[in-house]
Amino acid sequence: MRKLALSDEILLKIDKPARYIGGEVNSVMKDNEDVDIRFCMCFPDVYEIGMSHLGIQILYDMLNRLEGVWCERVYSPWMDLDPIMRKERIPLFALESQEPIKSFDFIGITLQYEMCYTNILQVLDLGQIPLHASERSEEDPIIIGGGPCSYNPEPIAEFFDLFYIGEGEKQYENLLKLYRKCRSEGASRSEFLKQAGCLPGIYCPQFYEVTYKEDGTIGDFVPTVPGMPQTILKEIEMDVTNTYYPKKPVVPFIKVTQDRVVLEIQRGCIRGCRFCQAGQLYRPVRERDVEMLKEYAVDMLKNTGHEEISLSSLSSSDYSHLPELIDFLIDECNKKKINISLPSLRIDAFSLDVMSKVQDVRKSSLTFAPEAGTQRLRNVINKGLTEEVILNGAREAFRGGWSRVKLYFMLGLPTETEQDMRGIAELSNEIAKVYYDTVPKEERKGKVQIVTSTSFFIPKPFTPFQWARMCTKEEFIEKAYVVKSAILEQLNQKSIKYNWHEADVSVLEGVLARGDRRVAGVIERAYRKGCMFDSWSEYFHNDRWLDSFAECGVDIDFYTTRERGLDEVFPWDFIDCGVTKDFLKREWKNAHEESVTPNCKMNCQGCGAARFGGGICFEKRDG
């Protein structure tokens, strides 16, 4: 029987002790005798969030297939356990072996959103591992980061030994082989890091130096050690069918956010919305073979016992074998009483038909993400969704029995005017009007329920909007107020509920997203002041962050509201995600001209991602 790291007394005192005991279905135990590399995958947030992440499940499965490697998991201890571990000096431990993570060879931290940065420090600190790469000794584990935020790793560079840029399937095996070789040769930590930094896709920040110009922007970014690459090209798995995918994902005991089988049907997105980072980072689109997906669906359901399966991708409607796959799933799942959940479907006749088969229409809601209130602004952001399409989709849906609609918009997009903000209210109103025009009085079950939500636009690296000015908190709040008042003026205002996102946290996310190495000190200081779980509004302390900026002499506006010139060197410019800066510039210009760029299926725009030699870039286009 495994011995638990936490005493019964502690486990009985805290909320959801199952977060810390491991031993879940399909979790992997190995004999230490057979293992020479210990790897711990970390998602720096609470267990229920971390366990819902597909990427970790893929890498966990992949690494555990390697001989001699044991991959375990660790998550952020929640706020009830955190102080107990500090007080009693209990070192943070991995779930499987329950052994301290400081005794591991590697800790891989996935970086899914900027607001988890303080939790990275929490994990290291509780793990009794020095926070800075420069302070780590031969005994300390190698700390490696990956995931979308590693495409601008600079704000957290000093906390990491390595970053893995790109898709994990490709380079980990080589990295571990190199580690083994270095160890057998008695090479030092620093020697290993030097060699690792030369592997494709691996970035070792301590071997680079940044100089700044007088205006604060970057002058130079240069390797300080011979052989380190000047730019780092992302790693990408071009054959997404014949690669690693977990047939036996770990099944948590407690309910987690994603409590279901997740079937990733494709990577990348053809659409090229100009605000969307994922749409650029994961180019080109690569589809999985439909037969493989069918096989995995069946096996994964069998091996997990989950009662639900969900398709995952940035835009499922664009998957070319979707009807075939869905027919198969409906058939299979009906037999086995399994639910199907279909996120990110475009609302059209096909998807409405499918949705009416897999969900209870009366209880479910339709989701549209127009992102902007007017056609002009939708053209600016390249969101190819017209008012006509939305209203027709809504009309069809109302005929089919739906009466709840969720609408998602962004505020603060480049070139936005008051008309665009009011457009959000007007479009919401139009949809309500369609309901009342379409559904006869006697068939209505009360009012149509429209929930309109706005988030604040945050410019992200590697998007055409990476040059954009971000709004201030006051501007954001003002914009939300404009929308709110406009909604109150609408005829159907009683059918519309309006939600908006917190402005403070958006501003901070904006700094961290486009930050440079000088921001690291602020993150550390905020952590020292007790900031953790910043993405949880109950634990977000804006005052502590503002104090930290002030104490470090770091100016928020430099990173958010400053206008960036087209020739500015960005902190993330040394990373090559496949899409060229020239293409992004072109798109930035197209945005200002309100001109729409066709998607990859219609027409190749020569974004640069074709150099990976596969995917959509080489497929025949109709017409």
Next chain:
Amino acid sequence: MKVRIKFAKCGAMVFIGHLDMMRYFQKAMRRAGIDISYSQGFNPHQIMSFAAPLGVGLCSNGEYMDIQVESATTSEQMRQALNAVMVEGVEVLSVKRLPDDAQNAMASVAAAGYTVRFREGHEPPFDVREAFEAFREKQQILITKKTKKGEKELDIAPSIYEMRLTDDGIYLLVDASSAGNIKPGLVIQALYEQNQTQLGEFDLLITREDTYVAREEDGKVVYLPLDAIGEDI
């Protein structure tokens, strides 16, 4: 067909609460390929009910749940199929077919047997053997129970069916029916109070040994394990 499943739960699994154990078994049924019946409706759920919820922190050698199945192989095959998909700390002990008119598990529970041990370093400050003998002689064991309306005096002596010292602890057979359920900790607390001491929150290690139905035999009440009324398939 109604089927009663007996299982044991120990080790790290004691930290998994009742609702999560239900979710765990729902998924386990699918992994094991048990041909379980589903309810009708848009969101069909498995027909499954548990006997007596076990508190977090307690081990058990005798937990029960009833399920309904469309078809069954044999008891032994089903037991093995389930055990092949269990995690460390949960073991299926028996699978029995219930008579069609059997009461469901929850309603038929009359008593539960527990072994109570003292955690290392948390032994009572009095001589357990001596105190226990005196305690056993008592006709009335009054405890104060917190209710919604305030505190209430309660005599738990009639709810204690058996009480004896074992090699390393105290065995208790107490009322576990939905109307009169007594927690074993309550009995030990009374023992402590009788010795002018307070029971700490983490002093006890409790194992539920089995869960019982009551039967009258020759005018006497006997307690039989919940799966005694089932048959092998």
